[in-house]
Amino acid sequence: MMQFTDWDILRNLLLAARWTILLSLLAFIGGGLFGLLLTILRSMRNTLITRLIQGYVEVFQGIPLLMQLFLTFFGFSLIGFEVDAWTAAVISLTLFSSAFFHDIWRGCIEALPKGQWEACRTLGLSYLQTMRYVIVPQAMRMSIAPTVGFSVQIVKGTALASVIGFVELTKAGTMINNAVFQPFKVFAFVALLYFLICFPLSLLARYLEKKNHVAR
Amino acid sequence: MSLVSLDKVHKYYGDNHVLKGVDLKIEAGEVVSIIGRSGSGKSTLLRCMNGLEQYQKGGVIVDNQSVEDDEYKLRLLSRSVGMVFQSFNLFPHMTVGQNVMLATKLVLKKSPSESKKLAEELLEKVGLSDKFSAYPGNLSGGQQQRVAIARSLAMSPKVLLCDEITSALDPELVGEVLKVLEQLKAEGMTLILVTHEMNFARDVGDRVVFMNQGKVWETGASDEIFANPQTEELKSFLAAVR
Ligand SMILES: Nc1ncnc2c1ncn2[C@@H]1O[C@H](COP(=O)(O)OP(=O)(O)OP(=O)(O)O)[C@@H](O)[C@H]1O
Ligand SMILES: [Mg+2]
Numbered sequence: 001m002m003q004f005t006d007w008d009i010l011r012n013l014l015l016a017a018r019w020t021i022l023l024s025l026l027a028f029i030g031g032g033l034f035g036l037l038l039t040i041l042r043s044m045r046n047t048l049i050t051r052l053i054q055g056y057v058e059v060f061q062g063i064p065l066l067m068q069l070f071l072t073f074f075g076f077s078l079i080g081f082e083v084d085a086w087t088a089a090v091i092s093l094t095l096f097s098s099a100f101f102h103d104i105w106r107g108c109i110e111a112l113p114k115g116q117w118e119a120c121r122t123l124g125l126s127y128l129q130t131m132r133y134v135i136v137p138q139a140m141r142m143s144i145a146p147t148v149g150f151s152v153q154i155v156k157g158t159a160l161a162s163v164i165g166f167v168e169l170t171k172a173g174t175m176i177n178n179a180v181f182q183p184f185k186v187f188a189f190v191a192l193l194y195f196l197i198c199f200p201l202s203l204l205a206r207y208l209e210k211k212n213h214v215a216r
Numbered sequence: 217m218s219l220v221s222l223d224k225v226h227k228y229y230g231d232n233h234v235l236k237g238v239d240l241k242i243e244a245g246e247v248v249s250i251i252g253r254s255g256s257g258k259s260t261l262l263r264c265m266n267g268l269e270q271y272q273k274g275g276v277i278v279d280n281q282s283v284e285d286d287e288y289k290l291r292l293l294s295r296s297v298g299m300v301f302q303s304f305n306l307f308p309h310m311t312v313g314q315n316v317m318l319a320t321k322l323v324l325k326k327s328p329s330e331s332k333k334l335a336e337e338l339l340e341k342v343g344l345s346d347k348f349s350a351y352p353g354n355l356s357g358g359q360q361q362r363v364a365i366a367r368s369l370a371m372s373p374k375v376l377l378c379d380e381i382t383s384a385l386d387p388e389l390v391g392e393v394l395k396v397l398e399q400l401k402a403e404g405m406t407l408i409l410v411t412h413e414m415n416f417a418r419d420v421g422d423r424v425v426f427m428n429q430g431k432v433w434e435t436g437a438s439d440e441i442f443a444n445p446q447t448e449e450l451k452s453f454l455a456a457v458r
Contacts, residue, residue, distance in 0.1 A: 113303070113305070115301055115303050115304075115305035116305060116307065118268055118299075118301070118305060119301070119305035119306075119307070119367075121267075121268065121290070121294070122266060122268070122294055122297070122298065122299040122368070123294060123318070123319035123323065123367070123368075123371060124291045124292075124294030124295060124319060124323040124371065125318075125319060125322060125323060126287075126291065127287075129322050129323075133318060133322070134307055134318075137309050138307075138308070138309050141309065
């Protein structure tokens, strides 16, 4: 039987961590773009559109991510599309993060004092001008910290993609353990790698939040 | 035609009947103080004059424009009516200069150099020429409020609405803001001031409007109103605030 050194374990995990990072990045970008689209659509203040988006957010925030992954993965094959685990994971995590991003950004827009809108109205600014020059710049500044903070949730969420067979960090850990039978050591390495990805993000979020606090 | 004219204005917040048939005419160049108990509808009245609140019955005409619930009309109206708020409502992410220039560029379509020149003049007028590049967050309350006044004046309004603009200030900062108002009065600006500063209402206001129970209860020349109140309600109000 082949012998695994600690370095072998770590090296294989590091290789798998690439997929965790790539999946997180795609989900962050896809979710960010889609969440932005939702936020723009919602700012048109159409009752029907707002209701639909509210429903969308409720659904994706109210169902465990694991179920969303299952439903995407098996749902596609039900309607005749064979999607691989990779595609299903990207789609699923994108939808999931778009709902949260949208909610974060909407919250930031609504957190601005009503007086900002009123000042713009009395100065004769149109709705779009108010948004572009007054509301969005302030809301964006406010949203940076929670947005980065949520990216930690995305990274951790990618671990669930292992259940549909996508080989990322968690799945790789399981597979390696099946070969070496040293669960504590293997999963300690896995945990350490997640921590090394997430901790800098948490630090960044905290730093940005503090900076934002001082700026106000 | 009066500059501001309210005709039997009724305003409800749900079941709460806040303005109960307000009649009021204000001429160009007048300085009118609106006084009254908390909740008597002073702010609501002011906000009906520039469309920040909709009224349900009656009519409001300002500078020959009917104040209605219509985005486009309200934007035109904003060139005639300026407003200064108790909480300043400056844009915290912009410098003082940018605050003053924003609407002159976007709404009046003035060129950047024209806008800058105007902003500098106005900031000088309110005594803040050295703060052009400062951020509102680094100014005192009194300074912020003077920036807000300059920002309103940049639209060259015919009438300036002020809702308790000194109430959020430390007492020692009230004077510098009132000084600016006096200066505007001297230049002939029409001012409508909701105020708790009875001294100021008496000394600077030409006329006082006493609001009570959603109505203009009593109105008259400032010295008359304070020296010789006619209604029991105004007498007890003045007794209470003195
Ligand atoms: N946005 C609102 N929604 C519901 N009710 C409101 C709103 N704004 C004011 N009111 C009610 O309308 C009435 C008049 O309020 P308003 O703010 O005009 O009084 P005010 O005379 O300005 O009082 P204050 O001296 O405290 O500022 C009050 O009963 C108040 O509760
Ligand atoms: Mg008020």
